[in-house]
Amino acid sequence: MKLERFYGILIPILSIILGMVVGAIVMVIGGYDPIAGFDQLFYGIFGEPYSIGETLRAAAPLIFAGLAVAFAFRTGLFNIGVEGQVLVGWMVAVWIGIEFDLPMAIHLPLALIGAGLAGALWASIPGILKAKFHVHEVITSIMMNYIALYVTNDILRHVIGITNERTESVKESASLASPFLQEITDFSRLHNGIFIAVIAALVFWFILWKTTLGYELRAVGFNKNAAEYAGMGVNRNIILSFVISGVFAGLAGAMEGLGTFQNMTLNASFTGVGFDGIAVALLGANNPIGVVLAALLFAGLNIGGLSMQQIGIPPELIKIIIAFIIIFVASGYAIRLVIEKFTVKKESKKAKGAGQ
Amino acid sequence: MKKKQVIVSMMSVATVGLAACGGSGEKADQKDQFSVAMVADKGGIDDKSFNQSAWEGLQAYGKDNKLQKNEGFSYLQSKSQQDYQPNLSRLARGGEDLVFGIGNTFNEDIKTVADQFKDTQFAIIDNVVEGKNVTSITFKENEGAYLAGIVAAMETKKDHIGFVGGMKMDVIERFRAGFEAGAKSVNPKIKIDIQYAEDFAAPEKGQAIAAGMYGKGADIIFPAAGGTGNGVFTEAKNRKKNGENVSVIGVDRDQKEEGMPEDVTLTSVIKRVDRAVEDTANAAKDGKLEDGKTIRYGLKEDGVDIVPSEKISKKTLTALEKAKSDVVSGKIEVPEQ
The missing domain is CATH 3.40.50.2300 (Response regulator)
Incomplete structure (x- = not known):
């Protein structure tokens, strides 16, 4: 078990390093200077208070999206519908933020809860279909993404109202914006959502490892039949897992609606937050701390990648690095084999040395 | 600042596991010449349409003034709408004199960044943003x-x-x-x-x-x-x-x-996005950009036009000429919605 944990940490770290090495090779092939490139990348992440602020800002929705994917995964479910749940959560958060006039202590929590419930409702559909009719959740949740994209656009146009391609801004009492955080980060869009995201990671851990419900959910994830044999309601747990996953996803939408943008635009295509969440969960090994760290890494790469353009390196390079990190994580078993081959040799040598 | 950069360079080198050799630290290049940049929207710089046309305009501006890419004119691309504001802000911080946002969805981001960087000129295509240092360019x-x-x-x-x-x-x-x-x-x-x-x-x-x-x-x-x-x-x-x-x-x-x-x-x-970008960049360089102006490019301004293709019949071409002059003279007013 200890060894498992060791590999659980080692493989993501190795994957990140290998991904960057591949990125460096691609830069050399493309005729760019990799040292200058990475120098600019890290400068673009840590170099100025502004970029640190933007990195943290971009991390908040990714943490939520990653938690959403990871939560369902713990129950053996693949929630590809996070993207759609983000969109409905975003929309409901903005709608509550615009429509109501309440003191902040009520308004902001109400908008957040609304976003979470909207995501839960959206996620419950593939959950119910899976539990009752054994419809594969990957297919239904992908389709729910498209339904969400077009339904939210339609509601934005005809119910909430669009002027100049976006809704009004949410009222101040529902906004996550923090003048203090903006000031110390030189007017980035950093908002209080990052704190909520970290709390959410704690809640994730608490539900899964400290409650009976979490125990059941994980049991279903390990072995559905055994869980059923032990008297756990598998169907109920599948639906619950999707619903809780949807709450996290809906809150990711609230981060964008009440934090980053303060409004919602008509979306001509997906935002990508939900899909990035899959990668974050994978790299984070479906573990809350892992998800937070992976989200920070992806946010940093994305924000830092923008600044690499200033020395002429196309931003697509960052996509290549991220893709390779994921490939290496996914092929973790191969990496493990290689490591074991080397370490076993060394250990046997050591053993010999001790014997002499 | 310098110290920070050195630390950052060292971190990057160590993390990537490449051989030592400090960073060159050339990012905050203070430009003394007039410099213009654009932020492309999600479509990318080579979208065969809007962004590409804008970039062609900037390249034409560079040619007019005998400038090299990245020394006097440059672009940044955006992977998603989230990236608009960091890109605009980064350019303004880097000391650009005029920054274009290519596309109507830049409106809120330009407004925010223009408020923060009052000494930088901004321009937006296809939308109108209020502000003393923002030029709005729309087309008919x-x-x-x-x-x-x-x-x-x-x-x-x-x-x-x-x-x-x-x-x-x-x-x-x-x-x-x-x-x-x-x-x-x-x-x-x-x-x-x-x-x-x-x-x-x-x-x-x-x-x-x-x-x-x-x-x-x-x-x-x-x-x-x-x-x-x-x-x-x-x-x-x-x-x-x-x-x-x-x-x-x-x-x-x-x-x-x-x-x-x-x-x-x-x-x-x-739709001559290229011409609008080139004109605006040149006007800004010569100090002729008026504060907070909205420029509308129509038929009269050669901002929009139709290709007189050989597939169009003579009769139609004659009708087109007449319609064109009627629109330019204001005899015909074309509805907007």
């Missing part, structure tokens, strides 16, 4: 589309034409309104199918919509839908190969090539 797409409507109505053999919009939004509505008005000015009873793809980057949807319209009997379609419009071309080419006489009216740039080899492009409505 309806005037160009009006001419396209005339061509379509005069060249159709079936009195049935179509319009494919990317999304229902102001810019696209100007295209649609102008197209309808133009067609109806020729034949008030003409049948016009109108459909929106809800997507600017989905050729397959464009193709499906075009298949429906051609199938119902339309023979000319005008797409104003970015990459989605490419699907309309695909469908028209397939049908032409099978002997159907259908055609497409291109948008933004001369899209003759898109219609090859079956040659389905009847004509194209051109």
